[in-house]
Amino acid sequence: MAVVRHVTLPAGFVASGVKCGIKQSGREDLAVIACEKDAAAAAVTTRNQVIGAPVTWCRKILPKGFGRIRAFVINSGCSNVCTGKAGLRDAEEMAKRTAQRLGTKPRSVLVASTGIIGHLLPMDKIRKGIDAATASLGRDNDTAALHAIMTTDTRDKYAVVQTRLGGKKVTLSGIVKGSGMIAPSMATMIGVITTDAAIAPTALGKALREAVATTFNAITVDSDTSTSDTVAVLAGGAAGNAVIGLNSAEYKKFAAALRELCGALARAVVIDGEGATKLIEISVRGAKNVRDAEIAAKSVANSPLFKCAVHGGDPNWGRIAAALGKSSAVVVPEKLVIGIGGVTIFRGGLGAKFNLKKVEEHLKGREIRVECDLHVGKGEFTAWTCDLSREYITINADYHT
Amino acid sequence: MAVVRHVTLPAGFVASGVKCGIKQSGREDLAVIACEKDAAAAAVTTRNQVIGAPVTWCRKILPKGFGRIRAFVINSGCSNVCTGKAGLRDAEEMAKRTAQRLGTKPRSVLVASTGIIGHLLPMDKIRKGIDAATASLGRDNDTAALHAIMTTDTRDKYAVVQTRLGGKKVTLSGIVKGSGMIAPSMATMIGVITTDAAIAPTALGKALREAVATTFNAITVDSDTSTSDTVAVLAGGAAGNAVIGLNSAEYKKFAAALRELCGALARAVVIDGEGATKLIEISVRGAKNVRDAEIAAKSVANSPLFKCAVHGGDPNWGRIAAALGKSSAVVVPEKLVIGIGGVTIFRGGLGAKFNLKKVEEHLKGREIRVECDLHVGKGEFTAWTCDLSREYITINADYHT
Numbered sequence: 001m002a003v004v005r006h007v008t009l010p011a012g013f014v015a016s017g018v019k020c021g022i023k024q025s026g027r028e029d030l031a032v033i034a035c036e037k038d039a040a041a042a043a044v045t046t047r048n049q050v051i052g053a054p055v056t057w058c059r060k061i062l063p064k065g066f067g068r069i070r071a072f073v074i075n076s077g078c079s080n081v082c083t084g085k086a087g088l089r090d091a092e093e094m095a096k097r098t099a100q101r102l103g104t105k106p107r108s109v110l111v112a113s114t115g116i117i118g119h120l121l122p123m124d125k126i127r128k129g130i131d132a133a134t135a136s137l138g139r140d141n142d143t144a145a146l147h148a149i150m151t152t153d154t155r156d157k158y159a160v161v162q163t164r165l166g167g168k169k170v171t172l173s174g175i176v177k178g179s180g181m182i183a184p185s186m187a188t189m190i191g192v193i194t195t196d197a198a199i200a201p202t203a204l205g206k207a208l209r210e211a212v213a214t215t216f217n218a219i220t221v222d223s224d225t226s227t228s229d230t231v232a233v234l235a236g237g238a239a240g241n242a243v244i245g246l247n248s249a250e251y252k253k254f255a256a257a258l259r260e261l262c263g264a265l266a267r268a269v270v271i272d273g274e275g276a277t278k279l280i281e282i283s284v285r286g287a288k289n290v291r292d293a294e295i296a297a298k299s300v301a302n303s304p305l306f307k308c309a310v311h312g313g314d315p316n317w318g319r320i321a322a323a324l325g326k327s328s329a330v331v332v333p334e335k336l337v338i339g340i341g342g343v344t345i346f347r348g349g350l351g352a353k354f355n356l357k358k359v360e361e362h363l364k365g366r367e368i369r370v371e372c373d374l375h376v377g378k379g380e381f382t383a384w385t386c387d388l389s390r391e392y393i394t395i396n397a398d399y400h401t
Numbered sequence: 402m403a404v405v406r407h408v409t410l411p412a413g414f415v416a417s418g419v420k421c422g423i424k425q426s427g428r429e430d431l432a433v434i435a436c437e438k439d440a441a442a443a444a445v446t447t448r449n450q451v452i453g454a455p456v457t458w459c460r461k462i463l464p465k466g467f468g469r470i471r472a473f474v475i476n477s478g479c480s481n482v483c484t485g486k487a488g489l490r491d492a493e494e495m496a497k498r499t500a501q502r503l504g505t506k507p508r509s510v511l512v513a514s515t516g517i518i519g520h521l522l523p524m525d526k527i528r529k530g531i532d533a534a535t536a537s538l539g540r541d542n543d544t545a546a547l548h549a550i551m552t553t554d555t556r557d558k559y560a561v562v563q564t565r566l567g568g569k570k571v572t573l574s575g576i577v578k579g580s581g582m583i584a585p586s587m588a589t590m591i592g593v594i595t596t597d598a599a600i601a602p603t604a605l606g607k608a609l610r611e612a613v614a615t616t617f618n619a620i621t622v623d624s625d626t627s628t629s630d631t632v633a634v635l636a637g638g639a640a641g642n643a644v645i646g647l648n649s650a651e652y653k654k655f656a657a658a659l660r661e662l663c664g665a666l667a668r669a670v671v672i673d674g675e676g677a678t679k680l681i682e683i684s685v686r687g688a689k690n691v692r693d694a695e696i697a698a699k700s701v702a703n704s705p706l707f708k709c710a711v712h713g714g715d716p717n718w719g720r721i722a723a724a725l726g727k728s729s730a731v732v733v734p735e736k737l738v739i740g741i742g743g744v745t746i747f748r749g750g751l752g753a754k755f756n757l758k759k760v761e762e763h764l765k766g767r768e769i770r771v772e773c774d775l776h777v778g779k780g781e782f783t784a785w786t787c788d789l790s791r792e793y794i795t796i797n798a799d800y801h802t
Binding site for chain 2: 047048049050051081082083084116117118227304305308309311312314317318319321322324325326330331332333336346348349350351388389390392393394395396397398
């Protein structure tokens with residue numbers, strides 16, 4: 001029988017997703033992803049100052065952002081955010097119960113919750129869900145696990161990258177959920193990455209932090225940063241390569257593979273952005289420095305006027321120039337060059353003469369490329385966003401607490 | 402005959418608005434507002450780095466932001482932004498021709514243009530418009546002048562404040578346009594304020610800068626800062642009060658009146674925000690300092706998720722808490738108190754028990770109040786925004802360059 005596989009593709013991992021009754025839709029709402037033994041692990045969590053109880057738990061057990069982890073338990077339908085001490089107790093109980101069932105310590109279990117803010121978890125349902133999920137862990141339940149972490153998502157979002165390290169084939173695989181409340185300063189709503197690579201926790205932590213900076217932290221759907229964002233990577237070591245340490249040639253190879261995987265997952269979140277019909281890539285080069293390039297790219301990516309223009313298929317360089325100019329990045333209008341889909345539309349402080357038909361054709365596609373060269377330095381950054389449609393308003397004005 | 406009057410309410414001012422054929426709609430598109438003699442004047446312009454040629458001209462003739470000015474010429478339908486040297490020449494010619502007709506120096510005439518970016522002004526039409534407008538200056542043309550500065554605006558936006566200074570009745574009156582591309586760091590799209598008060602230019606400059614900080618710079622429709630924002634005040638002195646200098650008791654009174662006027666005009670812009678159905682006031686208190694209070698208030702005011710929730714009438718405190726938390730202002734969830742319409746809905750890190758019916762009733766109104774107390778200091782700031790509706794997308798996705 002053909003089975004869709006992602007988190008269990010790397011050797012040494014099992015997963016499960018069950019329906020425990022949190023979601024009104026009756027769909028899968030609790031997932032456990034586990035390694036057969038303690039895995040090297042790293043996690044990045046939201047920079048929002050209002051954080052969910054599960055984020056507090058993750059920071060408690062991985063205070064440096066890396067360490068060793070056996071499993072990750074995740075529920076959807078209720079985010080356990082702004083739930084006080086009772087919420088913290090509930091997050092810890094999720095770890096404890098999962099750990100008991102797997103025969104490990106509570107501190108070896110990461111927890112994440114996603115969904116509505118401000119409600120306590122229905123712990124009776126959660127307990128039953130954890131029991132059912134840990135009892136059905138296996139290599140054929142990836143799809144159920146993925147569905148169990150989704151909320152307003154409309155697509156399955158996963159990616160796989162393979163590479164060779166120290167003569168061994170190594171697989172990195174990830175699943176991700178997120179559609180609204182997606183903005184820079186975060187590690188997307190929830191992402192789980194598994195790999196059979198053998199790597200030291202310190203090296204894994206560094207690789208994840210660096211990968212997130214240019215992938216999950218380079219996307220925005222609506223400039224709103226979630227309170228629950230968590231992305232974690234578990235490295236089980238079953239590939240049998242020599243353990244990767246910092247600053248080795250193998251480290252660079254692994255980090256590049258992880259960055260590729262995170263990039264694919266991050267773009268998948270934007271493509272599934274609330275109301276999105278198009279993926280927009282904004283590349284800024286020639287900025288004063290990398291920080292300026294990021295600020296400029298995100299200023300365009302978060303401009304509602306620009307996003308509406310793309311939705312309407314309009315090559316409106318005025319809105320791109322205005323969005324760059326309002327940012328704190330150094331912008332000199334006379335030096336600025338703006339292109340869409342490889343066609344220069346603005347140069348020397350003026351609109352350029354260009355093939356309107358060609359640009360409009362590009363804007364009709366599903367993937368839009370905007371290229372900005374500030375010509376004041378060497379900083380580069382690429383951000384991803386989606387267009388802004390009436391559907392975004394419908395989803396978010398009709399969603400009630 | 403009853404005549405609507407605003408900019409000519411203060412003694413000593415005349416105005417005119419004419420149809421010179423720039424707007425496809427055929428409506429008024431060129432205005433001149435003039436003082437009978439040189440007025441003390443102050444102007445604040447956009448902080449966007451991409452600026453229109455008229456902004457460049459205003460900064461050239463008022464390098465310190467204040468001085469003496471006779472008249473203000475404004476056209477709509479074309480913003481003269483990103484138009485290079487030809488655009489600068491055109492802006493200067495607008496000032497020169499207006500000055501000639503009024504018998505004054507070009508450097509005594511402010512210029513503003515609003516409308517589409519990236520097109521040269523149709524100078525033949527502009528010249529004829531200036532000739533017609535300067536020939537028809539009077540005290541009965543205020544409505545035509547106001548209509549001549551509007552673009553996507555759907556309402557006339559003006560306000561009048563009266564006070565007594567040095568025993569004399571003094572009138573301050575203002576008109577404003579702006580509906581989209583409205584965001585902090587600006588002085589709204591275009592605002593013209595006239596007053597018969599006698600005041601030194603330095604004092605007028607200070608009063609305008611301070612008033613703008615908490616009024617025009619406290620509003621946002623869509624977080625997009627315009628390239629053309631200009632607000633100017635002309636003080637003719639016809640009221641006959643002793644000239645107001647800095648640091649006098651009369652200065653404080655005048656500054657308060659100007660702040661009141663700017664506040665009314667700024668709120669009028671938000672009420673007429675593209676697609677807006679509600680005015681939302683976000684008051685932040687108890688912030689670490691005023692800067693933090695402003696950052697926190699604007700983070701809520703610019704949150705698309707929050708603005709959609711208000712549009713849907715949903716008391717979604719989770720989105721308010723998340724928007725505060727994602728900002729760089731110091732936020733301690735346990736200390737945070739959030740209220741809507743005077744009803745506390747979040748406290749101590751948790752949703753409060755509250756009268757849902759009362760809050761939902763408030764959210765059905767046209768003016769929504771959100772109160773946030775961070776309880777970490779004494780900083781206060783109030784920001785204004787509008788809800789985010791499908792109509793915003795319609796207006797901005799269907800607008801073509």
